[in-house]
Amino acid sequence: MFKTIANLKIGEKAFIEKLCLDNIPLKLLEMGCLPGIEVQLIQKAPMQDPLYIKVNGSHLAIRIETAEKITLVK
Amino acid sequence: MSNDNVVKVALIGNPNTGKTSLFNQLTGLKQKVGNYPGITVEKKQGFCKLSETVKAEVTDLPGTYSINPTSMDETLVLETLLNEKSEAFPDVIVVVVDIENIKRNLLLFTQLKDLKIPTILVINMIDQMKRKGINIDIEKLEKSLKTKIVLASARKKIGVDLLKEAILDYKSVDTTPVGKISEKIDKEYFANLKNAFKEFPLYKSWLLITQQNEFDFLSDEQKKLVLKFRENLECIKRYQHKETIFRYQIINEVLNESFHIDASKATDLRGILDRVLTHKIFGYLIFAAILLFIFQGIFDWATYPMDIIDNAFASLSSFVKTVMPPGSFTNLIAEGIIPGIGGVIIFIPQIAILFTFISILEETGYMSRVVFLMDKIMRKFGMSGKSVIPLISGTACAIPAIMASRNISSWKERLITILVVPFTTCSARLPVYAILIALIIPDKRIFGFLNLQGLTMMAMYLLGFTAAITSSILLHHLLKIKSKSLFVIEMPNYKIPSLKNIIYEVVEKTKAFVFGAGKIILALSVVLWFLASNGPSSFKNAEETVTEMPENKNINSAELQKKIASYKLENSYIGYMGKTIEPVIKPMGYDWKIGIALISSFAAREVFVGALATIYNVDSDDENTGTIKERMAAEINPDTGKKRFDFPTGISLLLFYAFAMQCIGTLAIVKRETNSWVWPLLQLVGMGILAYVSAVIAFNIFS
Numbered sequence: 041m042f043k044t045i046a047n048l049k050i051g052e053k054a055f056i057e058k059l060c061l062d063n064i065p066l067k068l069l070e071m072g073c074l075p076g077i078e079v080q081l082i083q084k085a086p087m088q089d090p091l092y093i094k095v096n097g098s099h100l101a102i103r104i105e106t107a108e109k110i111t112l113v114k
Numbered sequence: 115m116s117n118d119n120v121v122k123v124a125l126i127g128n129p130n131t132g133k134t135s136l137f138n139q140l141t142g143l144k145q146k147v148g149n150y151p152g153i154t155v156e157k158k159q160g161f162c163k164l165s166e167t168v169k170a171e172v173t174d175l176p177g178t179y180s181i182n183p184t185s186m187d188e189t190l191v192l193e194t195l196l197n198e199k200s201e202a203f204p205d206v207i208v209v210v211v212d213i214e215n216i217k218r219n220l221l222l223f224t225q226l227k228d229l230k231i232p233t234i235l236v237i238n239m240i241d242q243m244k245r246k247g248i249n250i251d252i253e254k255l256e257k258s259l260k261t262k263i264v265l266a267s268a269r270k271k272i273g274v275d276l277l278k279e280a281i282l283d284y285k286s287v288d289t290t291p292v293g294k295i296s297e298k299i300d301k302e303y304f305a306n307l308k309n310a311f312k313e314f315p316l317y318k319s320w321l322l323i324t325q326q327n328e329f330d331f332l333s334d335e336q337k338k339l340v341l342k343f344r345e346n347l348e349c350i351k352r353y354q355h356k357e358t359i360f361r362y363q364i365i366n367e368v369l370n371e372s373f374h375i376d377a378s379k380a381t382d383l384r385g386i387l388d389r390v391l392t393h394k395i396f397g398y399l400i401f402a403a404i405l406l407f408i409f410q411g412i413f414d415w416a417t418y419p420m421d422i423i424d425n426a427f428a429s430l431s432s433f434v435k436t437v438m439p440p441g442s443f444t445n446l447i448a449e450g451i452i453p454g455i456g457g458v459i460i461f462i463p464q465i466a467i468l469f470t471f472i473s474i475l476e477e478t479g480y481m482s483r484v485v486f487l488m489d490k491i492m493r494k495f496g497m498s499g500k501s502v503i504p505l506i507s508g509t510a511c512a513i514p515a516i517m518a519s520r521n522i523s524s525w526k527e528r529l530i531t532i533l534v535v536p537f538t539t540c541s542a543r544l545p546v547y548a549i550l551i552a553l554i555i556p557d558k559r560i561f562g563f564l565n566l567q568g569l570t571m572m573a574m575y576l577l578g579f580t581a582a583i584t585s586s587i588l589l590h591h592l593l594k595i596k597s598k599s600l601f602v603i604e605m606p607n608y609k610i611p612s613l614k615n616i617i618y619e620v621v622e623k624t625k626a627f628v629f630g631a632g633k634i635i636l637a638l639s640v641v642l643w644f645l646a647s648n649g650p651s652s653f654k655n656a657e658e659t660v661t662e663m664p665e666n667k668n669i670n671s672a673e674l675q676k677k678i679a680s681y682k683l684e685n686s687y688i689g690y691m692g693k694t695i696e697p698v699i700k701p702m703g704y705d706w707k708i709g710i711a712l713i714s715s716f717a718a719r720e721v722f723v724g725a726l727a728t729i730y731n732v733d734s735d736d737e738n739t740g741t742i743k744e745r746m747a748a749e750i751n752p753d754t755g756k757k758r759f760d761f762p763t764g765i766s767l768l769l770f771y772a773f774a775m776q777c778i779g780t781l782a783i784v785k786r787e788t789n790s791w792v793w794p795l796l797q798l799v800g801m802g803i804l805a806y807v808s809a810v811i812a813f814n815i816f817s
Contacts, residue, residue: 065600066351069358070180072218082385086394087490090499092605096362098218099384099605101486106601 043114045093045107048081055079056095060109068106072096079112121170123281124202126191126226127210128219129177130479130606132238135268136210137174138618140277157202158622164282173202179218181225181321182354184523184600189327195229196318197331206284207233208277213240213248214607216373220259220365221358224292227261228317232287234262234280241267247376254372260288269612291317293364299356303349310339324350387608391483401484404475405506411467412510412541419463427456442647450643457639457720458632461511464541466624468510472503473619477611482603489601495583496590498522498601501531505582508538509575512780514627516787525597530589532787533797536780537582537773539575542720546771547574549723552743554764577772581804638717638778642688642725646710649686656682688713702770702806703763703813705751712770717778719771762816766809774805 048054056077059069073079073095082099083092089104125140127133141160158174175194176187183189194202207226211219216237227233243250256263262280266273280287296304296316304316311319322329323343332340344350390396431448438444475481481503489499500522507515515535522528539547551570558566652659660666660678669677683689692709699709707726714725726746749758775781775798784794 065184065602066182066354066358067179067184067600068602069355070182070221071602071604072221072362074359074362083388083392085392085486085490086397089490090486090601092388092392092486096217097215099607101482101489101601101603101605103489103601 042111044112045079045081045091045102045110046104048079048091048112050081050083053078053080054112057111057113060111063109064106068100068102071100072098073100073110079110119168121164121168121281121284122203122205123170123172124194124204124207125172125174125210126207126222127177127238128179128212128215128222128604130604131177131210131212131215131219132268133177133210134174134618135612135615136236136238136266136274136277137172138614139268139271139274140170140172159202162278164278168282170278170281173204178222179604180222182324186520192321192325193327193329195226195231196321196329199331204231206281206287207231208236208281209233210236210238213237213243213250214246217362217365217369220369221361223259223261224361224364225317227259227289228291228295228315230289230291230315230317232284232289234264234277234284234287235259236264236266236273236277238266238268240265240272241270249374249376251372255368258368258371259292260290262287292368293360295357295360295364296320298360299353303353307343310343311336324354384607388483388605391480392487397483397487401487408468408471408506409509411471412464416463416467420460423456423460423463427452427459430456445647446640446643449647450640451636453724454636454639454643455632457718457724458628458636460720461541462624462628464510465514465627466620468507469514469620469623470616472507473616473623474611477609477615479606479608482605485603486605493527495586496527496530496593497534497586498524498527498531500603501527504531504535505538508535508540508582511540511542511627512536512538512777513783514623516780516783517626519787523600526593526595527597529593529595529788529793530586532784533589533793534582534586536775536777536797536801537578537585539578539772540719540777542718542777543574543578543771545720546715546722547571547768549726549743549746550759550764550768550771553747553759554761574768574772581773585800639721642714642717642721645688645691646683646686646714649682649689653682653685656685683710701813702766702809703817704767705758708763708767716776719776722771762813765816766813769812770805770809772805773801773808775801 043054045056056073056075056079058075059073077096079093079095081091082094084090085092085101090101091104091107092099092101093107094100125133125137137158137160140162142162160172160174161169162172163169173194175191178188178191180188181192181195183192194200195204195207197203207229209219209223209226211223223233223235237250242248252263252265262283264273264277264280266277268274304320307319307323308316311322314322322332322340328337329340391400431452434448434452435444438447472481475484484502485499487499488502492499492501501519504515504519507518512535515538516532519528519531519535522531548571551567551574555567555570560566560569657678660681661674666674666677688710689706691713692706695709695713696704696706699705699712704712711722711725715722746759747757750756751758751760781794781798784797785791788794
């Protein structure tokens, strides 16, 4: 089982291993979400989706479907 | 190249970098907002003096995170910068970055720099430096980024003069790219690309082939070449990803040397506010409270200036009638143009109040939290968290609301938002509801404090909202549009809103409404006036015909005038139109007079009351709803002998106005925003059928 951003607990940090490039919007990379970069889950929206993350100095909200495609280093 | 005395400046930057503040500081009130040819994105331009002889023409381009566009606004940035022949093609680019998010902001900078247009870097919000523990080595940074850097704080007016000097001296700015990215990705591929388009900078050619849009400024031969390169889509996508990764590598190297941040200085105000504002209970409660407050503003405070405007235009009309010689020109002005303009101006208070609130919410950074809170819920209806803003704006007017949907990047979500917004109860429906409710609902209280009429008004709001939600669910399942979700939003830092920015924003949005929708409403009220005050021969002989009627022999002249007016209306063009549609509207319980009001209000709903006022020949000078109401209440239906505006007809009318798409302005804007007649026609027909069917059913149930 791969660990993805969607599996993070609130406040937990981890390094991005790989982004499933075919399904990830280029925009997300451009916002700083890159392999080898540390990501932190800051908060989940009330219905567990979208996720509020901090990555590369940016604070972003992404939907779970996107978060599931970003695997993390265990 | 352009005139030597005018330097064309393009202001570019990520959203939330204070770019607009800087624009306002540079140009002051010397701004103009126009539209780019063919599209509705607003073009904000302003002028500023650089020296005694040279001035700058500054274009404020929409905020974007990258040159690769994901929405209509962002596409514009790309197109402006690729087309050298475009009117707004800059001599110099000014990239504004926020010191706190400098890393991400520099991505856009390195992209722009590769276009080989002189590019100046403005590092904004430097007043935050100390507080945030930031240390920056400007000389080193200038050297490694090969650019001119200006430190600024637009809100504190720091650095604006230095920027002007730098712009004046733009020819000395180095135009070499920051790093050799293409060689790192695939040397051979990019050598080929360079050969294919020898006349362009390499990065420009790369952008041409990575986008899906068609570029009109290319020659046919170039277009063919572009298409050929685009065939290998997967390779392009892979290289785009690589490009971004390499760019960040370069940026990280550069910043490691010249930028330091002391993390211990960071305060966690943001974290605390976020926890409260996006809390699963408090988050929604706070949002609901804010909404309530906004509605209070739109529907309570706005009534005072609206009454003043209403009265002012009514007295202006009668004033014109008294001072100008009687005739059809005077009538055109007094009965066509002045009420037409008044009908537009009257919405300004509500629109201005609404946009004041919305721009405060956006400036503070709260709006992103609302999008975050609402996204999951809105997605169930096929929309996005970003649809909340258009849906709120729709309660004032659908036109700016539809324009506010531009930043929704998924086409399907944006389309559904555009299609359902006209169901929300816009302010033009208010006067119609008000008079109908006053006619058919008793002014009673239940449980001692709930006013029955007020409750009905609230029910009408809920009805509009329910219709919007229900139709969005339907559209969500019916529309088979595959559009990739690109939902990535920035959660900006909380800021205290700048008064200047809010005022500019409100003035601009209000102006856009007045001149956009205003033209249509004004033109149509003139047409209506013409149709109501002209007619075939029976209309021209109205005076004689009425005077010679035996029952009119013994009435006073005022009474007679009213009878003439009423006879004229019946025999005017619009009267004939009303009679023509009578068979169609009969099942809803309407006669030809209501038919006239329906036709008149097809262009804009609020015309309904005015049209009825004319039809029931109330002296329109004293604009007193009471008297219109009394006339309407006294009107008898000759078929049944009962009141014309009885409960079944009233309910039927309320439903009709709640659902029907009676707004030319909205249809026009939907056409422009969706670039097709299909969607406005779908709204017109779909909403029309819903309105008709529900009105017929309601009329028959209650009769």
